[in-house]
Amino acid sequence: MTPSSSAPRPVTTAAEAVGVDVGATKIAAVRVSADGTVVARARRATPRGTAHTLVGAVGDLVTQVRGERVTAVGVGLPGMVDARTGALAFGPGLAFARAPLRALIAEAVGLPVVADNDANAAAWAEYRLGAGRGHDHLVLVTLGTGLGCGVVVAGRLLRGSHGFAAEASHLTVEPGGPLCECGNRGCWGVSASGATIARLGRQAAAARPASLLGRLIDRGSPDAGEAVTEAARGGDRQALEILDRVGTLTGTGLAALANLFDPSVLIVGGGPVSAGELLLAPARASFARRLHSPGDRPPVPVLTARFANDAGAIGAALLALDRLPDDGRPGPRR
Numbered sequence: 247m248t249p250s251s252s253a254p255r256p257v258t259t260a261a262e263a264v265g266v267d268v269g270a271t272k273i274a275a276v277r278v279s280a281d282g283t284v285v286a287r288a289r290r291a292t293p294r295g296t297a298h299t300l301v302g303a304v305g306d307l308v309t310q311v312r313g314e315r316v317t318a319v320g321v322g323l324p325g326m327v328d329a330r331t332g333a334l335a336f337g338p339g340l341a342f343a344r345a346p347l348r349a350l351i352a353e354a355v356g357l358p359v360v361a362d363n364d365a366n367a368a369a370w371a372e373y374r375l376g377a378g379r380g381h382d383h384l385v386l387v388t389l390g391t392g393l394g395c396g397v398v399v400a401g402r403l404l405r406g407s408h409g410f411a412a413e414a415s416h417l418t419v420e421p422g423g424p425l426c427e428c429g430n431r432g433c434w435g436v437s438a439s440g441a442t443i444a445r446l447g448r449q450a451a452a453a454r455p456a457s458l459l460g461r462l463i464d465r466g467s468p469d470a471g472e473a474v475t476e477a478a479r480g481g482d483r484q485a486l487e488i489l490d491r492v493g494t495l496t497g498t499g500l501a502a503l504a505n506l507f508d509p510s511v512l513i514v515g516g517g518p519v520s521a522g523e524l525l526l527a528p529a530r531a532s533f534a535r536r537l538h539s540p541g542d543r544p545p546v547p548v549l550t551a552r553f554a555n556d557a558g559a560i561g562a563a564l565l566a567l568d569r570l571p572d573d574g575r576p577g578p579r580r
């Protein structure tokens with residue numbers, strides 16, 4: 247059966263989707279086959295300006311990577327995405343809010359579009375094809391500029407009544423800690439994210455410029471967080487302490503999520519996980535201390551995410567493939 251040009255194409259095993267990950271500084275697009283293989287990719291800086299400027303940039307990227315088999319587009323957005331309408335209610339780092347982005351992007355690209363929170367998309371990538379494969383109950387957190395979180399419950403993304411669920415970034419993990427933009431202190435996103443590692447790294451380097459960490463950051467490493475990891479591997483005491491501190495607080499947050507959602511696996515993603523056990527060992531230790539009654543439940547592993555920088559874009563593409571039945575409308579199940 248050959249689909250006519252006017253009818254939506256049936257989703258088949260050969261179907262592909264474009265996934266777009268919109269960040270505060272860059273937008274990444276990938277074309278993905280049903281088995282998660284990235285077939286094409288493109289990226290560009292996030293333009294400043296209105297929602298229409300952003301939609302134009304997303305449309306350009308979709309045009310660059312799309313192919314004949316592409317049946318849908320998934321878009322991961324940084325912030326609060328209305329699960330019903332695909333509108334962005336609030337996007338930290340973006341210059342606008344309350345924008346009907348899914349509808350605008352669908353109009354621009356002429357394909358069905360699914361829009362979701364970027365961490366939800368990343369969690370979906372790990373659930374479908376990554377470290378959480380085979381686990382119908384999982385929690386993913388990504389340590390980045392802030393802290394992203396997605397929760398899969400019984401094989402579905404937990405969205406809450408509006409789409410704003412699983413916002414772990416403002417969970418208090420360090421009472422009296424640094425001030426968060428939300429007005430509270432010690433939120434996970436400011437106390438134990440990728441940005442925290444970079445901030446503490448810069449402070450430590452400024453205090454001891456002759457240390458290994460001070461020299462690595464002075465050499466102009468583009469990412470202070472990467473310099474912290476490199477210095478920690480080289481035995482720098484302060485760099486090790488930074489990773490230990492952020493790992494410990496991350497474990498505190500993970501335990502709260504495990505107590506709430508009873509997942510069978512917790513997955514940690516984002517740039518800092520390249521530090522490996524220097525970050526994850528203290529996270530697991532703190533997690534074990536705070537998990538309720540660990541001796542009375544099966545072990546809950548804390549794993550590294552499979553997908554790195556592509557997680558949001560690949561997950562958005564998989565959401566689009568999974569949620570769009572033949573009629574092109576978002577399906578009810580996911």
Ligand SMILES: [Zn+2]
Nearest residue numbers: 416426428433
């Ligand atoms: Zn906060």
